[in-house]
Amino acid sequence: MGSLRELHLGFVDLSRQRQGEGGEWCSALARYTPNLRVLSMPFCELHGPICAPFAALRSLSVIDLQHNRLTGPFPEFIAGLPFSYNDLHGWVPPAIFQHKGLVTIDLHQIPGVSGTLPNFSADSNLENLLIGNTNFSGAIPTSVGNLKSLKKLGLGAQGFAGDLPSSIGHLKSLTSLEVSGLGVVGPMPPWITNLTSLEVLEFSRCGLHGPVSSSICELPNLTILSLHTCGFSGEIPPCILNLSQLYALLLHSNNFRGKVELNSLWKLPTLSHLKLSNNKLNVIDGEDNSPLVSFPDIKFLELASCNITKFPNVLKRLDGIYALDLSNNQIHGAVPQWA
Template sequence: MGGLRELHLGFVDLSGQGGEWCTALARYTPNLRVLSMPYSELTGPICGSIAGLQSLSVIDLQHNHLTGPFPEFFVELSSLSVLQLSYNDLHGWVPPSIFQHKRLVTIDLHQIPGLSGTLPNFSADSNLENLLVGNTNFSGSIPSSISNLKSLKKLGLGAQGFVGDLPSSISELKFLSSLQVSGLEVVGSMPPWITNLTSLEVLELSLCGLHGPVPSSICELSKLRILSLYSCNFSGKIPPCIFNLTQLDTLLLHSNNFSGEVELNSLWKLPNYLT
């Protein structure tokens, strides 16, 4: 199979293979470009011999049982554009340089609690469209240079180790459709610049130190499907105009300090309301 370019084995039970899948691929498919094996019950570490597959552009190994440290050699795969490792049991430090990879469009590390790291300064020549590190052990501040990611569509920073203010430069990400942030040391009030993100469909600010009222200007985000503002310190009245967001199907506002009354029949205004 030396000429194989793409391997798609999603939802195939390979639980009995141990680490053999990894060494076999490195040995017998030297020209592989697409490695897609999600939901395949894979176990063991990602072996270092995968570094020899220099043509790899897509690595999709999400929803498996992979263990061991984050493979630093991913940084050296010059053609890599998609890296999806979410929902695995990897651990250790993620080198910040992986986020500065010139060709990466998607880096998805969410739901890997054993991974830690920090975000680097981002350069203007980045091609990132999806940056997801939610439910990891990432920490530190969110760099203002994140505004250099002009093509960014999904930004998932739901790691409780993040600290400081949300940089207002996020408002420059005009194509952003999903923004998820948490962190007990992420402080301040609801930033007014959020309403500049007119493409937002998902807004989640949870498990954080944000406080104060939720401004009624949030209702200007008319494309919102999911609005999650829970387990923070928001207070005051819930803006009634939220119930006029016709695309909304999920609304989570629990575990805050809201006051006042909400008429239950307001929910009837939400034609897609499910949660």
């Protein structure tokens, strides 16, 4: 198959391949498909390290080997190739982030890999940079603002530290921004409102603190707003109820104060996940709406430590709920029959 350009074998069980350095699959591809550009083999039960001859496949632009059982250190010869990994470990060469042909770097959910982010050049073609739940560390470079084609930026690694560079606010094509890092400090960055294409915004397990400005409501396309396990405080901006596309609102484990009326959630028709636990909130039913008003089909509702004194009546309208947490409240008396 010397002319083969694309190979898609996802979910094909290749666990009985012959053993060896990288296994039969790796050496066969390197030998017989020299012009391969797209290789997609997720969930194939591949095992062992990546074989050295694999580096000869210089035409590759997409490689997806997620959810296999690949082992060994991160192979340095991969530095010139775009790659998507899951079960490797070791230091990721900085050169992989500077490869001019890369469109996607997806290393998320590989806690064994580590590294630092290099300076990015303005001629980069990166559209997706995802290194969440890895062991990356250090500062997020200002040059990340050079990645003008970037659509998804996932920097959810606990080792990141310092101020978030304001240059991220120049990435007008971003649809997803996720940042973690216990050493990432400062207030909610004001440049967030420049990212009007955002659909996913997550700041989690980090040192960001202070109030959340109502200007966040100027992101009308948000489907996921996740500001959890940080130091955010003050009242939750009421205008969040105007973000009618919200699917998940995750604000747990902060220092938010004030009153939240559950009956006002009918303004979020697509809401499925709501987490307000472990703040300093007072969650109440609020003013009852007419039964004719449709209510979102909430599946996951977490209201632990929300100063609730009785079973919320809003639960009567959540027939499809999967998970409910009302722990550490002041609910007392008999459990209602309807519950």
